[in-house]
Amino acid sequence: MHMYLSRSRYLSVLFVAGCATTPASTAPTAPPSSLSGLPAANAPRRAPTSTTPDALCAAFSLEQRAAIDAAFKAGPLDASDPLDEASARTELSKAGSGCWATKGGAWATLIEWVSPRPWSGFTGLTARVLLVHLGVDGSRGSILVSRGTSASADKDNSNFYFSSVDRSAIEPPTLFDFDGDGVDEIVLTLDGGYHEGQAWTQAQVWTTAHGAVIPYAPASHFRFDGAKDVDGDGRPDLVGFGEYDAVLSGCCSGFDHTVRGPPLVYHSLPDGTFSSTDSVAVAAARSSCPASPVPVIAKRNPVWAESDVLFRVACARLWGRPVSEIEAELEAAVPKGDDGCDHSTCASRTEVLQTAEQWADLPPPVTLSDRR
Numbered sequence: 001m002h003m004y005l006s007r008s009r010y011l012s013v014l015f016v017a018g019c020a021t022t023p024a025s026t027a028p029t030a031p032p033s034s035l036s037g038l039p040a041a042n043a044p045r046r047a048p049t050s051t052t053p054d055a056l057c058a059a060f061s062l063e064q065r066a067a068i069d070a071a072f073k074a075g076p077l078d079a080s081d082p083l084d085e086a087s088a089r090t091e092l093s094k095a096g097s098g099c100w101a102t103k104g105g106a107w108a109t110l111i112e113w114v115s116p117r118p119w120s121g122f123t124g125l126t127a128r129v130l131l132v133h134l135g136v137d138g139s140r141g142s143i144l145v146s147r148g149t150s151a152s153a154d155k156d157n158s159n160f161y162f163s164s165v166d167r168s169a170i171e172p173p174t175l176f177d178f179d180g181d182g183v184d185e186i187v188l189t190l191d192g193g194y195h196e197g198q199a200w201t202q203a204q205v206w207t208t209a210h211g212a213v214i215p216y217a218p219a220s221h222f223r224f225d226g227a228k229d230v231d232g233d234g235r236p237d238l239v240g241f242g243e244y245d246a247v248l249s250g251c252c253s254g255f256d257h258t259v260r261g262p263p264l265v266y267h268s269l270p271d272g273t274f275s276s277t278d279s280v281a282v283a284a285a286r287s288s289c290p291a292s293p294v295p296v297i298a299k300r301n302p303v304w305a306e307s308d309v310l311f312r313v314a315c316a317r318l319w320g321r322p323v324s325e326i327e328a329e330l331e332a333a334v335p336k337g338d339d340g341c342d343h344s345t346c347a348s349r350t351e352v353l354q355t356a357e358q359w360a361d362l363p364p365p366v367t368l369s370d371r372r
Contacts (some may be wrong), residue, residue: 016058051136053101060108060134064097071114071127083119084162084210091162095129095170102175105135105208109170110142115158124163129170129190130204133211139211143190145204162193168192174227174236178216181273183208185216187227187236199258201225203240216272223265231280235268244314246355251348252340259307259355261314262288264365276365285318285366292319292368296326296356297333313356317364326360 015271071092072085096111113128130142146159161168174187185207193199203226205216224240231237244261265284266274293312315324330353341348 004327046200051138051211053106053136056106056134056136057099057101060106060132061097062092064099064108067111068092068096071111083121083124088119088125092127095127095160098170100173100175100186103177106134107173107186108132108134109173112144113158122163124161124166126158127160128158129160131186133208133213135208136209139206140211141211143206144214145190156212157329159190171226176204176236178218178235178268179207187238189226194256201239203227205238205292219266222274222276224266228364230265230284231267231360233271237268237280238266238274242365244310244359246310246359248351248355249348251351259310261311261359262318264288274307281366282368286368289315289318289368292321293322295329297329309352310356310359317360317362318366319368323360327357330356330360
């Protein structure tokens, strides 16, 4: 299931939290009969009789199925352009039926609200999906992970969207005990895209403390897109593009699209933290940017291949080129006030220039040099 994110001209991430802890008891509470609001998700829960992670998932699956069933009791489908129940149920199941038995408990997703019918094939449906942690000690915490797009301000505060042209998804998570406390953290990746528009991906590491689901602090200040063991040490590393990620508008079509810079790695360390500057992170950045690009624009009157220009700006900063030097080169290529459209690439020269200057101003997460 995919979810959305945008920053003013960049993608930005907004995570809206609502946590719940639960005292230990003996049997699971029946799921709510309707999916009308957050209080149901935050209500106290009783612990299952069995406390093995697999048993937690088995018991929780009943609640997941009941939540999906409840979504289909809200009225008739739109007869003019229906999103048929089988398709809707399939998509809702993808969004709200995940459960992963781990060390110290289980991580799961749960549909907490679904937009009221009628649903249509084109406009689709939206849903709120909670990330839930079930502890073997009977604790239960949940949090709403917002997709962080401009749509995150919608009244329904949904984080899942599906239609015939736009989709959002939660990717299979990465589970790992980063801090060595005996309970696995979860790397949850939300991604999606708009019809004839930008794609987006956003990930965050979540952990649990005293029954509540909270961001994993050592990873909370990094922007990344997923997790992968880059160096083969058995620890998942955080991978992505950092802040080198922007949404631009095609000046021919008016449609938005995503432009990204060089791939970066935040290396997972044995103490539970992540490094953007150690040898593994440096090697990854050097692989993305083998040499300092001079100049960042190859011609005086370039064909504005925006992804190439922005990529070279980011690499130039990783190699330590001064901001003033890069900006002088950019301004010489396109005088301010020139908002012309390069019809060979559909790139607005002014928009590319502004974005390139913003990327040049970003503090580079790692600095490369000729010394190995």
